[in-house]
Amino acid sequence: MEKIGFIGCGHLAKALINGLSNFKKYKIHGHDRNEANQNWLQANGHQALSLEDAIINSDVVIICVKPKDVISLCDDMKQHISLNKKVVSVAAGIKYRQIKDCLDDAKIFRAMPNIGSKDNLGITSIFSREESSDIVELFKHLGEAFTVEDEDKIDLHTSLIGSGPAFFLEIINEFEKRLDELLPDGETKRDITVTFLSSLIASIKNGENLEDIIDSIKSKGGTTEAGLNHLYSRDFTKVFSEAVDAAVNRAKELSMD
Ligand SMILES: NC(=O)c1ccc[n+]([C@@H]2O[C@H](COP(=O)([O-])OP(=O)(O)OC[C@H]3O[C@@H](n4cnc5c(N)ncnc54)[C@H](OP(=O)(O)O)[C@@H]3O)[C@@H](O)[C@H]2O)c1
Numbered sequence: 001m002e003k004i005g006f007i008g009c010g011h012l013a014k015a016l017i018n019g020l021s022n023f024k025k026y027k028i029h030g031h032d033r034n035e036a037n038q039n040w041l042q043a044n045g046h047q048a049l050s051l052e053d054a055i056i057n058s059d060v061v062i063i064c065v066k067p068k069d070v071i072s073l074c075d076d077m078k079q080h081i082s083l084n085k086k087v088v089s090v091a092a093g094i095k096y097r098q099i100k101d102c103l104d105d106a107k108i109f110r111a112m113p114n115i116g117s118k119d120n121l122g123i124t125s126i127f128s129r130e131e132s133s134d135i136v137e138l139f140k141h142l143g144e145a146f147t148v149e150d151e152d153k154i155d156l157h158t159s160l161i162g163s164g165p166a167f168f169l170e171i172i173n174e175f176e177k178r179l180d181e182l183l184p185d186g187e188t189k190r191d192i193t194v195t196f197l198s199s200l201i202a203s204i205k206n207g208e209n210l211e212d213i214i215d216s217i218k219s220k221g222g223t224t225e226a227g228l229n230h231l232y233s234r235d236f237t238k239v240f241s242e243a244v245d246a247a248v249n250r251a252k253e254l255s256m257d
Helices: 011-020 035-043 051-056 067-080 096-102 115-119 133-140 152-162 164-182 189-205 210-217 223-233 236-256
Strands: 002-007 026-031 060-063 086-089 107-112 122-128 143-147
Touching: 002 011, 002 051, 011 026, 011 035, 011 115, 026 035, 026 051, 051 067, 060 067, 060 133, 067 096, 086 133, 096 107, 107 133, 107 152, 115 122, 122 133, 122 152, 133 143, 152 164, 152 236, 164 189, 164 236, 189 210, 223 236
Parallel strands: 002 026, 002 060, 060 086, 086 107, 122 143
Antiparallel strands: 107 122
16 A cells, blocks of 8 residues: 655645545545644544654655745655655645755655546646656546656646636636526526536547537527627637736746745
8 A cells, every 4th residue: 555645735635635535555644734634634534644754654745735835844854754755746836956955865756736636637747857657657546647858847737737727617607607697596507517518528528629619509690609709809818818828927937936
């Protein structure tokens, strides 16, 4: 059984723990300074340990704290790290070198997963100067996982893979609010969004061209065209694209802080 220790058990760690809990080959425990997260671990059948115990009892340690907390955490971890301990950081913008300088005995990996890992439908990119097959396999249990040769790609993946789901969820959230307002009582808005999103996903999985799908829904003078024309007249596609750029730029800034 492989022992995985999460240091920091907030939003992302919970998603990763939920996904890995589906596999008996992993024994999971965690360490967090926040009592609510310690309680969450215990309520979900995982031990909440001290920092030292969480590290020494792990084959793989996963650092899941906010970027601002990583370096001071690594200073605290240093004394407990044995030679060749595998340490994965999921923190946006914190470079491989910064962690390696602090934890020089450890094998360091940077991973950029996303929240889909909770349902084993995540995507994770991994960078390291070490042999990474074990770590890739670990994250493959949470969905897709692949290595990148160039560390800068991790910053790009932070914005595209890490943040991307929230952009789509914001649109779906707004759509559900309008369903709530406009549909008669008794209709279940979640069933409606799930049904139509499932059909879109099926088309995407079939490899259909996205513009062709949009064209097939849109008829001249119809409702779809009216809605889409409004989006285009408000430069929605440009605004959406700029949101991606803003996330990409922020990922670059974080890596330079
Ligand atoms: N959320 C995502 O979808 C996502 C996607 C990709 C990557 N990431 C990366 O994942 C990391 C974690 O993000 P998150 O949203 O999960 O953060 P979060 O919800 O704030 O969870 C972090 C937890 O770690 C605790 N912590 C911080 N420093 C600690 C220390 N020295 N010892 C013990 N516990 C400590 C925090 O306690 P306090 O609350 O007291 O600070 C908090 O409970 C970030 O670096 C982020 O860049 C997140």
